[in-house]
Amino acid sequence: MSFVRLVRLATPLLLGSAALVSAAHAAGGPPSKGEMAVEYRKSLYEVLAWNFGPMGAMAQGKAPYNAAEFSRRADRVAALAPMLTEAFPPESQAVKDTKLKADAWSNRADFDAKLQDLIDRSAALAIVAKGGDFEKSKAAFFDTANACKACHEKYKVKD
Protein backbone atom coordinates (compact mmCIF):
# COMPACT_ATOMS: atom_id res chain seq x y z
CA MET A 1 0.00 0.00 0.00
CA SER A 2 1.41 3.39 -0.96
CA PHE A 3 1.77 6.23 1.50
CA VAL A 4 -0.75 8.24 -0.50
CA ARG A 5 -3.34 5.48 -0.21
CA LEU A 6 -2.64 5.16 3.50
CA VAL A 7 -3.17 8.87 4.01
CA ARG A 8 -6.50 8.52 2.23
CA LEU A 9 -7.32 5.66 4.56
CA ALA A 10 -6.08 7.26 7.75
CA THR A 11 -7.90 10.57 7.31
CA PRO A 12 -11.45 9.22 7.60
CA LEU A 13 -10.29 6.84 10.31
CA LEU A 14 -9.05 9.71 12.41
CA LEU A 15 -11.50 12.43 11.52
CA GLY A 16 -14.47 10.78 9.88
CA SER A 17 -16.37 9.53 12.91
CA ALA A 18 -19.78 11.00 13.60
CA ALA A 19 -18.85 12.43 17.00
CA LEU A 20 -15.70 14.16 15.80
CA VAL A 21 -17.43 15.52 12.73
CA SER A 22 -20.27 16.90 14.86
CA ALA A 23 -17.76 18.50 17.25
CA ALA A 24 -16.07 20.08 14.24
CA HIS A 25 -19.39 21.36 12.89
CA ALA A 26 -20.35 22.81 16.26
CA ALA A 27 -17.12 24.77 16.36
CA GLY A 28 -17.34 25.75 12.69
CA GLY A 29 -14.07 24.03 11.88
CA PRO A 30 -11.98 20.93 12.49
CA PRO A 31 -11.97 19.74 16.11
CA SER A 32 -9.18 21.00 18.33
CA LYS A 33 -6.81 18.61 20.09
CA GLY A 34 -8.76 19.23 23.28
CA GLU A 35 -12.11 18.47 21.61
CA MET A 36 -10.70 15.28 20.12
CA ALA A 37 -9.49 14.22 23.57
CA VAL A 38 -12.94 14.86 25.07
CA GLU A 39 -14.59 12.81 22.32
CA TYR A 40 -12.06 10.05 22.94
CA ARG A 41 -12.75 10.26 26.68
CA LYS A 42 -16.52 9.99 26.24
CA SER A 43 -16.11 7.10 23.82
CA LEU A 44 -13.84 5.29 26.22
CA TYR A 45 -16.36 5.64 29.05
CA GLU A 46 -19.07 4.26 26.74
CA VAL A 47 -16.97 1.20 25.95
CA LEU A 48 -16.10 0.78 29.62
CA ALA A 49 -19.77 1.01 30.63
CA TRP A 50 -20.80 -1.49 27.94
CA ASN A 51 -18.46 -4.05 29.47
CA PHE A 52 -18.94 -3.04 33.10
CA GLY A 53 -22.72 -3.30 32.88
CA PRO A 54 -23.09 -7.06 32.41
CA MET A 55 -20.67 -7.70 35.28
CA GLY A 56 -22.79 -5.42 37.44
CA ALA A 57 -25.94 -7.31 36.50
CA MET A 58 -24.28 -10.60 37.54
CA ALA A 59 -22.85 -9.11 40.74
CA GLN A 60 -26.30 -7.80 41.66
CA GLY A 61 -27.97 -11.14 40.94
CA LYS A 62 -29.97 -9.65 38.08
CA ALA A 63 -28.33 -12.00 35.60
CA PRO A 64 -27.00 -15.53 36.18
CA TYR A 65 -23.27 -15.68 36.92
CA ASN A 66 -21.34 -16.85 33.89
CA ALA A 67 -17.69 -17.14 34.88
CA ALA A 68 -16.31 -17.04 31.34
CA GLU A 69 -18.42 -14.02 30.40
CA PHE A 70 -17.57 -12.24 33.66
CA SER A 71 -13.86 -12.87 33.13
CA ARG A 72 -13.98 -11.71 29.50
CA ARG A 73 -15.64 -8.44 30.57
CA ALA A 74 -13.16 -8.00 33.43
CA ASP A 75 -10.24 -8.47 31.00
CA ARG A 76 -11.70 -5.80 28.78
CA VAL A 77 -12.22 -3.32 31.61
CA ALA A 78 -8.64 -3.97 32.76
CA ALA A 79 -7.40 -3.24 29.22
CA LEU A 80 -9.57 -0.15 28.85
CA ALA A 81 -9.00 1.56 32.21
CA PRO A 82 -5.32 2.46 31.56
CA MET A 83 -6.38 4.13 28.30
CA LEU A 84 -8.04 6.84 30.43
CA THR A 85 -4.59 8.16 31.39
CA GLU A 86 -4.37 9.97 28.05
CA ALA A 87 -8.00 11.09 28.00
CA PHE A 88 -7.49 14.22 30.12
CA PRO A 89 -4.64 16.15 28.47
CA PRO A 90 -4.11 19.84 29.39
CA GLU A 91 -5.56 20.96 26.02
CA SER A 92 -8.91 19.47 27.01
CA GLN A 93 -9.30 21.81 29.99
CA ALA A 94 -10.79 24.55 27.78
CA VAL A 95 -13.50 22.28 26.31
CA LYS A 96 -16.92 23.15 27.70
CA ASP A 97 -18.97 20.15 26.57
CA THR A 98 -17.97 17.80 29.36
CA LYS A 99 -19.20 16.63 32.74
CA LEU A 100 -15.74 16.95 34.23
CA LYS A 101 -15.71 19.44 37.10
CA ALA A 102 -13.07 22.18 37.18
CA ASP A 103 -11.90 20.68 40.48
CA ALA A 104 -10.26 17.86 38.53
CA TRP A 105 -7.76 20.37 37.16
CA SER A 106 -7.08 22.11 40.46
CA ASN A 107 -6.73 18.74 42.26
CA ARG A 108 -4.97 16.95 39.45
CA ALA A 109 -2.77 14.81 41.70
CA ASP A 110 -5.84 13.51 43.55
CA PHE A 111 -7.69 12.99 40.28
CA ASP A 112 -4.76 11.01 38.86
CA ALA A 113 -4.52 8.96 42.07
CA LYS A 114 -8.20 8.06 41.76
CA LEU A 115 -7.68 7.05 38.15
CA GLN A 116 -4.71 4.91 39.14
CA ASP A 117 -6.88 3.30 41.79
CA LEU A 118 -9.38 2.32 39.09
CA ILE A 119 -6.56 0.89 36.98
CA ASP A 120 -5.19 -1.12 39.91
CA ARG A 121 -8.55 -2.44 41.05
CA SER A 122 -9.66 -3.40 37.55
CA ALA A 123 -6.35 -5.26 37.06
CA ALA A 124 -7.03 -7.11 40.33
CA LEU A 125 -10.62 -7.80 39.23
CA ALA A 126 -9.40 -9.40 35.99
CA ILE A 127 -7.10 -11.73 37.93
CA VAL A 128 -9.77 -12.69 40.46
CA ALA A 129 -12.38 -13.18 37.72
CA LYS A 130 -10.16 -15.79 36.02
CA GLY A 131 -10.52 -17.95 39.15
CA GLY A 132 -14.25 -18.31 38.50
CA ASP A 133 -15.32 -17.85 42.14
CA PHE A 134 -18.51 -15.80 42.23
CA GLU A 135 -18.19 -14.34 45.74
CA LYS A 136 -14.58 -13.29 45.20
CA SER A 137 -15.40 -11.89 41.76
CA LYS A 138 -18.32 -9.96 43.19
CA ALA A 139 -16.16 -8.43 45.91
CA ALA A 140 -13.49 -7.44 43.39
CA PHE A 141 -16.19 -5.99 41.15
CA PHE A 142 -17.52 -3.83 44.00
CA ASP A 143 -13.97 -2.67 44.73
CA THR A 144 -13.69 -1.53 41.12
CA ALA A 145 -17.17 0.02 41.13
CA ASN A 146 -16.23 1.97 44.25
CA ALA A 147 -13.19 3.33 42.45
CA CYS A 148 -15.48 4.60 39.66
CA LYS A 149 -17.83 6.07 42.24
CA ALA A 150 -15.11 7.82 44.28
CA CYS A 151 -14.00 9.76 41.22
CA HIS A 152 -17.50 10.44 39.86
CA GLU A 153 -18.69 11.81 43.19
CA LYS A 154 -15.86 14.30 43.39
CA TYR A 155 -15.12 15.18 39.78
CA LYS A 156 -18.18 14.45 37.62
CA VAL A 157 -21.15 16.78 37.29
CA LYS A 158 -24.27 14.92 38.42
CA ASP A 159 -26.65 13.76 35.67
Add this chain to the structure above:
Amino acid sequence: MSFVRLVRLATPLLLGSAALVSAAHAAGGPPSKGEMAVEYRKSLYEVLAWNFGPMGAMAQGKAPYNAAEFSRRADRVAALAPMLTEAFPPESQAVKDTKLKADAWSNRADFDAKLQDLIDRSAALAIVAKGGDFEKSKAAFFDTANACKACHEKYKVKD
Protein backbone atom coordinates in the same frame (compact mmCIF):
# COMPACT_ATOMS: atom_id res chain seq x y z
CA MET B 1 -21.41 -1.82 49.26
CA SER B 2 -25.13 -2.58 49.35
CA PHE B 3 -27.05 -3.67 46.28
CA VAL B 4 -29.11 -0.50 46.48
CA ARG B 5 -25.99 1.65 46.36
CA LEU B 6 -24.64 -0.40 43.47
CA VAL B 7 -27.85 0.10 41.52
CA ARG B 8 -27.48 3.84 42.10
CA LEU B 9 -23.93 3.56 40.84
CA ALA B 10 -24.64 1.35 37.86
CA THR B 11 -27.51 3.39 36.46
CA PRO B 12 -25.52 6.52 35.57
CA LEU B 13 -22.63 4.34 34.45
CA LEU B 14 -24.86 2.57 31.96
CA LEU B 15 -27.20 5.35 30.96
CA GLY B 16 -25.59 8.60 32.03
CA SER B 17 -23.13 9.15 29.21
CA ALA B 18 -23.62 12.17 27.00
CA ALA B 19 -24.02 10.17 23.80
CA LEU B 20 -26.62 7.79 25.20
CA VAL B 21 -28.54 10.62 26.81
CA SER B 22 -28.56 12.56 23.55
CA ALA B 23 -29.74 9.46 21.67
CA ALA B 24 -32.51 9.09 24.22
CA HIS B 25 -33.48 12.74 23.90
CA ALA B 26 -33.55 12.53 20.12
CA ALA B 27 -35.97 9.62 20.31
CA GLY B 28 -38.00 11.17 23.13
CA GLY B 29 -37.31 8.28 25.47
CA PRO B 30 -34.64 5.91 26.71
CA PRO B 31 -32.40 4.49 23.99
CA SER B 32 -33.36 1.13 22.50
CA LYS B 33 -31.01 -1.84 22.62
CA GLY B 34 -30.20 -1.19 18.98
CA GLU B 35 -29.44 2.50 19.62
CA MET B 36 -27.21 1.57 22.54
CA ALA B 37 -25.32 -0.89 20.33
CA VAL B 38 -24.81 1.79 17.67
CA GLU B 39 -23.49 4.23 20.28
CA TYR B 40 -21.19 1.50 21.56
CA ARG B 41 -20.06 0.78 18.01
CA LYS B 42 -19.26 4.43 17.26
CA SER B 43 -17.44 4.78 20.56
CA LEU B 44 -15.39 1.70 19.86
CA TYR B 45 -14.34 3.02 16.45
CA GLU B 46 -13.33 6.32 18.10
CA VAL B 47 -11.13 4.50 20.59
CA LEU B 48 -9.70 2.32 17.82
CA ALA B 49 -8.92 5.38 15.68
CA TRP B 50 -7.30 7.19 18.61
CA ASN B 51 -4.84 4.32 18.97
CA PHE B 52 -4.52 3.49 15.26
CA GLY B 53 -3.65 7.08 14.33
CA PRO B 54 -0.25 7.40 16.00
CA MET B 55 0.83 4.05 14.51
CA GLY B 56 -0.20 5.36 11.11
CA ALA B 57 1.82 8.53 11.61
CA MET B 58 4.90 6.44 12.44
CA ALA B 59 4.30 4.03 9.57
CA GLN B 60 4.00 6.97 7.17
CA GLY B 61 7.18 8.61 8.49
CA LYS B 62 5.22 11.60 9.80
CA ALA B 63 6.30 10.86 13.35
CA PRO B 64 9.53 9.21 14.55
CA TYR B 65 9.24 5.47 15.17
CA ASN B 66 9.00 4.71 18.87
CA ALA B 67 8.94 0.94 19.28
CA ALA B 68 7.43 0.95 22.79
CA GLU B 69 4.71 3.42 21.81
CA PHE B 70 3.96 1.54 18.59
CA SER B 71 3.71 -1.74 20.48
CA ARG B 72 1.47 -0.26 23.18
CA ARG B 73 -0.92 1.07 20.51
CA ALA B 74 -0.84 -2.26 18.67
CA ASP B 75 -1.72 -4.13 21.89
CA ARG B 76 -4.67 -1.82 22.38
CA VAL B 77 -5.95 -2.24 18.84
CA ALA B 78 -5.62 -6.02 19.22
CA ALA B 79 -7.66 -5.83 22.44
CA LEU B 80 -10.28 -3.52 20.93
CA ALA B 81 -10.87 -5.20 17.56
CA PRO B 82 -12.58 -8.34 19.00
CA MET B 83 -15.00 -6.06 20.87
CA LEU B 84 -16.52 -5.16 17.49
CA THR B 85 -18.06 -8.63 17.29
CA GLU B 86 -20.85 -7.52 19.62
CA ALA B 87 -21.26 -4.07 18.07
CA PHE B 88 -23.57 -5.15 15.25
CA PRO B 89 -26.41 -7.09 16.91
CA PRO B 90 -29.63 -7.72 14.93
CA GLU B 91 -31.49 -5.07 16.99
CA SER B 92 -29.19 -2.40 15.57
CA GLN B 93 -30.34 -3.02 12.00
CA ALA B 94 -33.31 -0.66 12.43
CA VAL B 95 -31.20 2.27 13.68
CA LYS B 96 -30.92 4.97 11.02
CA ASP B 97 -28.13 7.14 12.46
CA THR B 98 -25.24 5.05 11.21
CA LYS B 99 -22.83 4.91 8.29
CA LEU B 100 -23.27 1.16 8.00
CA LYS B 101 -24.66 0.21 4.58
CA ALA B 102 -27.66 -2.13 4.37
CA ASP B 103 -25.41 -4.50 2.42
CA ALA B 104 -23.71 -5.45 5.69
CA TRP B 105 -26.93 -7.15 6.77
CA SER B 106 -27.62 -8.91 3.46
CA ASN B 107 -23.97 -10.06 3.23
CA ARG B 108 -23.54 -10.77 6.92
CA ALA B 109 -21.21 -13.75 6.44
CA ASP B 110 -18.86 -11.65 4.32
CA PHE B 111 -19.10 -8.74 6.77
CA ASP B 112 -18.25 -11.06 9.66
CA ALA B 113 -15.35 -12.57 7.71
CA LYS B 114 -13.94 -9.08 7.10
CA LEU B 115 -14.27 -8.30 10.80
CA GLN B 116 -12.49 -11.54 11.68
CA ASP B 117 -9.75 -10.57 9.24
CA LEU B 118 -9.27 -7.31 11.16
CA ILE B 119 -9.13 -9.23 14.44
CA ASP B 120 -6.55 -11.69 13.06
CA ARG B 121 -4.36 -9.05 11.47
CA SER B 122 -4.41 -6.78 14.50
CA ALA B 123 -3.43 -9.76 16.68
CA ALA B 124 -0.53 -10.44 14.29
CA LEU B 125 0.40 -6.74 14.34
CA ALA B 126 0.62 -6.77 18.14
CA ILE B 127 3.00 -9.73 18.04
CA VAL B 128 5.20 -8.23 15.32
CA ALA B 129 5.22 -4.83 17.06
CA LYS B 130 6.69 -6.40 20.21
CA GLY B 131 9.76 -7.34 18.15
CA GLY B 132 10.57 -3.65 17.66
CA ASP B 133 11.51 -3.94 13.97
CA PHE B 134 10.21 -0.90 12.11
CA GLU B 135 9.94 -2.40 8.62
CA LYS B 136 8.14 -5.51 9.87
CA SER B 137 5.87 -3.42 12.10
CA LYS B 138 5.07 -1.12 9.21
CA ALA B 139 4.14 -4.05 6.97
CA ALA B 140 1.92 -5.55 9.66
CA PHE B 141 0.33 -2.16 10.23
CA PHE B 142 -0.51 -1.85 6.52
CA ASP B 143 -1.98 -5.37 6.59
CA THR B 144 -4.26 -4.25 9.42
CA ALA B 145 -5.08 -0.94 7.73
CA ASN B 146 -6.05 -2.85 4.59
CA ALA B 147 -8.45 -4.96 6.65
CA CYS B 148 -10.11 -1.74 7.87
CA LYS B 149 -10.22 -0.42 4.33
CA ALA B 150 -11.67 -3.59 2.78
CA CYS B 151 -14.67 -3.41 5.10
CA HIS B 152 -15.11 0.37 4.91
CA GLU B 153 -15.08 0.34 1.10
CA LYS B 154 -17.83 -2.24 0.94
CA TYR B 155 -19.96 -1.55 4.00
CA LYS B 156 -19.42 2.05 5.17
CA VAL B 157 -21.15 5.07 3.65
CA LYS B 158 -18.50 7.45 2.32
CA ASP B 159 -17.88 10.60 4.39
